[in-house]
Amino acid sequence: MLLLISPDGIEEALACAKAAEHLDIVDVKKPDEGSLGANFPWVIREIRDAVPADKPVSATVGDVPYKPGTVAQAALGAAVSGATYIKVGLYGCTTPEQGVEVMRAVVRAVKDHRPDALVVASGYADAHRVGCVNPLALPDIAARAGADAAMLDTAIKDGTRLFDHVPPDVCAEFVRRAHASGLLAALAGSVKQADLGPLTRIGTDIVGVRGAVCSGGDRNAGRIQPHLVAAFRAEMDRQAREHAADVPALN
Template sequence: MILLVSPKDVAEAYEAIEGGADIIDVKNPPEGSLGANFPWVIKETREATPKGMLVSAAIGDVPYKPGTVTLAALGATVSGADYIKVGLYGTRSYQEALDVMKNVTKAVKDAGENKIVVAAGYADAYRVGAVDPLVIPKVARDAGCDVAMLDTAVKDGKTLFDHMDLDLLKEFVEETHKYGMKCALAGSIKIEEIPMLKEIGCDIVGVRGAACTQGDRNAGRIQKDLVKEIVKVCKD
């Protein structure tokens, strides 16, 4: 299982790189679970990241505005991101989510056929009115995405496991794999929960808080020693 760590600036990106993260995921925590950072931060992070290491960029907890979202996705792509992550926050149904992701995939793949598109849903979708998390693999498949992902929309200390039990998460992973895609799981995941994600076959685990001082995704800072501890659990 590979580790995605989400820095909010270049200084944190260096800590994640030195700690051994596999994917550097540019994020802006004050703007939400999948808050979008600025194009220049993505560009600076790409320039700071070793050539063989992939850079991801979240483009926001997006509304149901396919044109707006597609333009944001293209902006992240041309700024240097290899993974483009879309948080399907404002989409209420399979059809709305598909409408957003089909257009995003077209724009991103037209700009670079090797770019990786991630359709991200929320395990706690019921709290914000977003599309059912178990629909995300079908949305990703039908839109031509590469990765189906789950995160949590509300960052209040509850983790992925507070909203979906291991059996449901396993169902999500297995369906995603059945469609030939990779599966990513995130959502205030604690280091002691990572072995359970490995056990169900998760391909990518995403963290921020667990890699930050005091476990605080907002006030804390990513530290390489914390990243190293997480990498060890992922690779053991």
């Protein structure tokens, strides 16, 4: 399982750089503009320059409306700025067809510019609270659009977590559907160390985290701390070892 950490600017990106050995993807975000709030192109560029070259930089394009042209142009902006994972939060899409339309436009805009960039279609575990597409529809939306990964995050950051809205067995179905379509499965949403056991067991490819590695566990007032990133990774590694030891026993 890969660890994706979301700094809100250059200062936290430098904290990520200090903890680079413990993380896999640096995900540029602007949390005060929403759960998948988009940051400025110059911030993405600055962060790309600041983190080790072997760490991919991801950028969120925002909690986007159902406006394929607007979103495609924003996605290209993130790719031009140096991000090689482009994440789109399908906040304003109320049907799978709308999600496919937006994501097809994003895939074309991004891959015409950079064919090796990975496009991530993100939905929301708490979709029922904001009126967007059902979480389990995401793998099919991503696959039909030619994206590379399906993701879930939480739309409303009120302390509730991924598993409060989409329990582990439903997340397992999400991962199964993503893998059946040849996609990566990414999961996030106020994930804590205690969630890493189930996330590992269901075969999650990428776990996205911010609050759990910020001081005080606070994604808004807290700041990303290298020692918390290291501790989070240590628990991921422990769970991976435990799972590896369990698998033969189950066969």
